[in-house]
Amino acid sequence: MTSSTQRTQRTRTGRITVLVALAVFAQESTWNLYDSQVPPLLREHLGSAALIGALMGMDNVLGIFIQPWMGNRSDRTRTSWGRRMPYLLAGMPVAALLFLVIPHVAASLPLLVLVMFGYALVANSFKPIAESLLPDFVPPERRSRANAVVKIAASLTVMVAALISIFLIDTHPKLSFAIPAVLMVVSLVVLAANVRDSRSPAYRTAVAEEREHHGTPAPAARVRDTVLDIVRDTDRSRLLLIAAILLFGGAWAASRALITPYGMEVLGMSRGEAGGLTLPSGVAFIVAAYPVARLAERFGRLRVMTAGMTVFVAGMVLGTVVPTPGGAVTALCVASAGASAFLVNAVVVLWNLAPSDRVVGTYTGLYTVGWVSGGFLGPAVVGGLVDLTGWPLLLLHVAIVALLAVLAVARVGVLQRRSSAGRAL
Known part of the structure; x- marks a missing residue:
């Protein structure tokens, strides 16, 4: 591999790493504020810490079942946009909207729980899909440093959620939920403008493997x-x-x-x-x-x-x-x-x-x-x-x-x- 080819590959790797880190940062910003500020909303209706904890753990239970299934479903998807982007384009705006609605329905416990369930369901659905863009584009030997950048971005969201809680949540609770929701939409716009994962090396390899072994495109293993x-x-x-x-x-x-x-x-x-x-x-x-x-x-x-x-x-x-x-x-x-x-x-x-x-x-x-x-x-x-x-x-x-x-x-x-x-x- 020539030095110019190596430089081009490094540039592409750095670019997709930043884009995936941005998407994960936006997602985790909503999750961290959700974890820190939804329990007080539940506490206005419920006196049982165990029940509040069970409702807050709902997203983890859903994640255990949904994330492998959705990750596998994206593996088996073939479109002109690729196999990941269609789910992000569909899921991220819906999750942002549901997250935005949370403080607006907080006065009603049934509505609050319903919106919580909807947000957890949708957000869990595309979480592994965004993260899977990294191995789609980044070669195996460079994945650690790329994933490190993504992990750093996710870690920074803890500080973002803390700053929102300190400076905004008491005086502007609805605006507090709007900020991460807007971040998610903005990150999606940036992703949509820059990423077609049908062009990723992994996508092309997967399609080539299917044609080589089966003659025609076939779904990946369930x-x-x-x-x-x-x-x-x-x-x-x-x-x-x-x-x-x-x-x-x-x-x-x-x-x-x-x-x-x-x-x-x-x-x-x-x-x-x-x-x-x-x-x-x-x-x-x-x-x-x-x-x-x-x-x-x-x-x-x-x-x-x-x-x-x-x-x-x-x-x-x-x-x-x-x-x-x-x-x-x-x-x-x-x-x-x-x-x-x-x-x-x-x-x-x-x-x-x-x-x-x-x-x-x-x-x-x-x-x-x-x-x-x-x-x-x-x-x-x-x-x-x-x-x-x-x-x-x-x-x-x-x-x-x-x-x-x-x-x-x-x-x-x-x-x-x-x-x-x-x-x-």
């Missing part, structure tokens, strides 16, 4: 076929990786969901002080994300993931050994920096383990299933261990769950070293 292929494969790499995603997702979620009561019970902090323990670690994640992506592309994704997860475990152990507010903040920063190695690279490894470009959307959905399932189970399992041993050992229990994920990824590394497939892992 979700059930893809899952059975993973389960029945004698090389357990994909199954072990999904298990690692579930385990590490559980450890990450537990370290976030239970840190406020930990700060209150163990460190003697107020609710507000304890709630701020994770803020510096968010900055640590953003700072570490791109460097670990570059390291992964140089030294191997599985090696860097294993090292980063080990750093996460070490951070949790440090927090257990030094049970002070400063120790907790330091531990969470170390852990978040280490976790970035997994969060940036895990889905890339799963994409690269896919047997064909025809199923990368399905694999994006399966990644979400593993991560969200861990988000459900992790806090519950770790919370049960805390009930048995006490709050001082919370971070140690998180470390144990994460260590199981380390072992799973290390095993994937062993299996891949034995393989001669030569994939970019």
